[in-house]
Amino acid sequence: MVFTTFKRITRTGFVNFWRNGFLSFAAIVIITLSLCAFGGIIFTSAFGRALLADVKDKVDINVYFALTSQQSDILSLQKEINVLPEVASTTYISRDQALTSFQAKWQNNALIMQGLTEIGDNPFPAALNIKAKDPGQYGSIADYLTSKNPLDASGTPIIEKINYQENKLIIDRLSRIIPVAEQAGLAVTVILIIVSVIVVWNTIRLIIYTAKDEISVMKLVGASNIYVRGPLVVSGIMYGIISAIITLALMAAVAYWSDTLILRLAGVQIAADFGLIVNVLSDYFRQNFPEIFVIIMGAGIILGGVSSYIAARRYLRV
Amino acid sequence: MIYYDKVSKVYPDKTIAVDNVSFGIEPKEFVTIVGQSGAGKTTLMKMLIAEEWPSHGAIFFESANIQRLNKRQMNKLRRRIGMVFQDYRLIPNKTVYENIAFAMEATGKNDREVSSDVPHVLELVDLGHKIWNFPGELSGGEKQRVAIARAIVTQPDIVIADEPTGNLDPTNTYEIIRILQKINELGTTVMLATHNKGVVDTIGGRIITMDKGKVIKDSREGKYIL
Numbered sequence: 258m259v260f261t262t263f264k265r266i267t268r269t270g271f272v273n274f275w276r277n278g279f280l281s282f283a284a285i286v287i288i289t290l291s292l293c294a295f296g297g298i299i300f301t302s303a304f305g306r307a308l309l310a311d312v313k314d315k316v317d318i319n320v321y322f323a324l325t326s327q328q329s330d331i332l333s334l335q336k337e338i339n340v341l342p343e344v345a346s347t348t349y350i351s352r353d354q355a356l357t358s359f360q361a362k363w364q365n366n367a368l369i370m371q372g373l374t375e376i377g378d379n380p381f382p383a384a385l386n387i388k389a390k391d392p393g394q395y396g397s398i399a400d401y402l403t404s405k406n407p408l409d410a411s412g413t414p415i416i417e418k419i420n421y422q423e424n425k426l427i428i429d430r431l432s433r434i435i436p437v438a439e440q441a442g443l444a445v446t447v448i449l450i451i452v453s454v455i456v457v458w459n460t461i462r463l464i465i466y467t468a469k470d471e472i473s474v475m476k477l478v479g480a481s482n483i484y485v486r487g488p489l490v491v492s493g494i495m496y497g498i499i500s501a502i503i504t505l506a507l508m509a510a511v512a513y514w515s516d517t518l519i520l521r522l523a524g525v526q527i528a529a530d531f532g533l534i535v536n537v538l539s540d541y542f543r544q545n546f547p548e549i550f551v552i553i554m555g556a557g558i559i560l561g562g563v564s565s566y567i568a569a570r571r572y573l574r575v
Numbered sequence: 576m577i578y579y580d581k582v583s584k585v586y587p588d589k590t591i592a593v594d595n596v597s598f599g600i601e602p603k604e605f606v607t608i609v610g611q612s613g614a615g616k617t618t619l620m621k622m623l624i625a626e627e628w629p630s631h632g633a634i635f636f637e638s639a640n641i642q643r644l645n646k647r648q649m650n651k652l653r654r655r656i657g658m659v660f661q662d663y664r665l666i667p668n669k670t671v672y673e674n675i676a677f678a679m680e681a682t683g684k685n686d687r688e689v690s691s692d693v694p695h696v697l698e699l700v701d702l703g704h705k706i707w708n709f710p711g712e713l714s715g716g717e718k719q720r721v722a723i724a725r726a727i728v729t730q731p732d733i734v735i736a737d738e739p740t741g742n743l744d745p746t747n748t749y750e751i752i753r754i755l756q757k758i759n760e761l762g763t764t765v766m767l768a769t770h771n772k773g774v775v776d777t778i779g780g781r782i783i784t785m786d787k788g789k790v791i792k793d794s795r796e797g798k799y800i801l
Contacts, residue, residue, distance in 0.1 A: 258683065265680050276668040474664045477624055478725070479653030480681035482646075 270491020
């Protein structure tokens with residue numbers, strides 16, 4: 258009996274979905290738009306996170322050492338810095354490496370290369386590149402180094418310069434902007450979700466309103482609530498599933514299109530040179546597809562099914 | 576079988592639709608309720624299927640007070656009453672077959688019973704050839720015959736018909752009345768509301784006359800006197 262009921266409800270839901278073609282179409286359009294808002298939120302936050310990570314990664318401080326300082330002193334300082342809890346990573350750049358990378362960068366510029374030859378000696382100091390776990394922590398790392406002021410065997414300070422002051426402005430700004438941006442993103446997300454839920458809910462309510470006479474006839478024939486409401490919920494779930502499939506297809510299209518667009522606008526070489534973040538959305542979409550699928554499909558089914566379930570309630574009181 | 580016990584119905588706008596009405600209906604009776612529009616016929620019938628609730632008094636179906644039934648019992652009761660409306664109330668996006676099958680499915684009949692009984696009852700109302708049409712493709716008389724088929728397919732104890740011929744021409748009216756009489760002859764109680772004098776004179780049988788919410792005449796073999 259339960260199986261028969263289930264079978265009849267499902268079949269009626271399918272048939273109604275098909276026969277009320279225009280209403281189904283309208284519901285699918287509305288739910289798809291709402292799900293696209295969800296998808297947009299997912300993409301924006303993914304892109305925003307990639308952008309932030311990229312910017313955070315570019316922010317660092319460099320400690321330049323006196324030309325006379327010994328490599329062993331620098332390496333032991335690097336060890337000390339590495340154990341600081343704020344530090345994410347450090348990279349040691351020796352004087353030779355600094356020279357090689359400078360030459361590689363400017364090898365086509367004869368004037369600069371000539372100037373370098375005229376100097377004769379290697380003018381570049383050794384450097385230590387430090388990345389913090391959080392942009393807000395560079396200040397304390399710089400303070401730590403200044404106050405520590407390590408000396409070499411002869412008693413001369415080995416640190417010549419810390420470029421924290423130069424980067425301070427951008428670092429400070431970033432550490433203020435990032436949390437605000439994250440909060441604003443959350444607020445926009447919540448508002449968009451509320452709006453889309455309200456819009457879908459009202460659309461479904463209108464659709465069920467058009468069926469209110471049928472509902473009352475069914476009730477007067479003696480049909481139990483589940484018999485009347487079941488097919489409506491099945492139709493609602495179908496709206497949700499179809500909308501979710503459309504939305505996922507649109508998201509895939511947007512992900513791949515946006516990547517090729519960035520590449521086409523910037524050119525592959527320039528994009529690589531400037532380290533533009535490409536393939537963010539398509540990579541994200543591919544790697545997180547199961548989660549995205551569950552979120553979009555789940556939201557679609559819940560929006561369609563639950564809205565129908567609740568909206569039918571008021572007409573069942575016959 | 577059915578007993579209206581001092582039933583009154585006052586609508587929220589203070590209209591008195593039914594005023595202290597009492598009468599009973601015996602099994603297998605054919606009862607015609609006559610009266611002009613607004614006399615309270617429809618309200619009387621709606622209260623029997625609990626689409627409306629009486630303001631005072633009680634309505635009994637066998638020994639059960641309809642107002643005291645819970646949802647489940649109410650669904651069961653409604654399955655024992657076949658209802659025919661003036662405006663047919665067929666479900667527009669279901670075929671004739673599905674409209675009738677739905678009523679059977681609601682009562683929990685299995686698929687085999689549904690697929691054998693629906694064509695049978697459509698033959699009874701002479702609509703076997705329109706089984707796969709939608710209500711929009713039928714004439715008024717045909718729609719009403721489908722509605723009657725829906726009302727009787729569950730083999731109810733009583734069929735209630737509220738102005739079933741109100742929208743029909745004389746030929747179709749006669750057809751519908753003939754079908755209702757046939758149903759009655761097969762042993763089902765019929766309660767018919769009408770203001771059509773010709774219909775009343777054709778039927779004969781018990782006639783309850785209503786005016787302004789009151790029963791003014793209840794005669795076993797009557798004529799329409801208004």
